[in-house]
Amino acid sequence: MVSELRIEPVNGDQMILDWQHVHNAIIPNDPLSLADIGERLRRNRLEVAYLAETLVGCTTVRPPSGDTAAATVIVRVLAEHRRRGLGSQLYVRALAQARALGTDEIETIVWASNVDGLRFAEALGFVEVSRYLPPDEEVPYLTLRLTDRG
Template sequence: MSELRILAVSEGPTADDWRHVHNVIIPADALSADEVRERIGRNRLHVAYRGDTLVGCTTVRPGAVATVIVRVLAQYRRQGIGRQLHAMALAEARALDAERVETIVWASNVDGLRFAAAHGYAEEVDRYLPDGEDVPYITLRRA
């Protein structure tokens, strides 16, 4: 098993890979290349590879209440990748002086909800149902 390689997202292949992971895990909110470029400007985005294989991505939205989102492709879950990505993203949020940390999980992502709970995101602070959607997004605060 090769080591996890985590790269900051910029224009080009890393942005395409970040978009791919996002769109596979959240197909109801698929993003365009332009939307990813906009997110690069306001968030900290990373992609993760095991060897040359894309396995996941992260988003850190800076602020007093930072949002940390970890996504791991289904076939690579339960191998410690999410734990490593979460530790890196959480450290980045703390380095940005976040007073609190939250995450957002699509309610139909049962693995994501379990992962969040296992990593201390226990307090539900919001549910958001986008127009025309049937499944809400849940915002959870880390204790």
């Protein structure tokens, strides 16, 4: 049941492993090591979501940086748990966290193979502003920005 969703800040080794599992299942071409995640934890807000005791998703909220005035919000739900409103619950919470950082400029990043992620972001009012194709890769990462429609 959706009401059982529990979303918690990453804290401790098991939650780091859970966050890693979701991230790497959804973006298999860019697997993150535990060291990578430790480094992100210093800069970003990372959370993990459970339905009762079952791991279902994770989030990243990245503050504005020297590169961009926008905060970045990324929500991820494992494929077998999608289209039940969980992504929306994660998004509402992550968006509030991003806005609390003092910016109204919100972006997200979607690996173009993640068609579900693109449809979800478009439904929320995000539009593509740029794309990046890493060297030797075939699928770009799209940066989308939240418009007034969101």
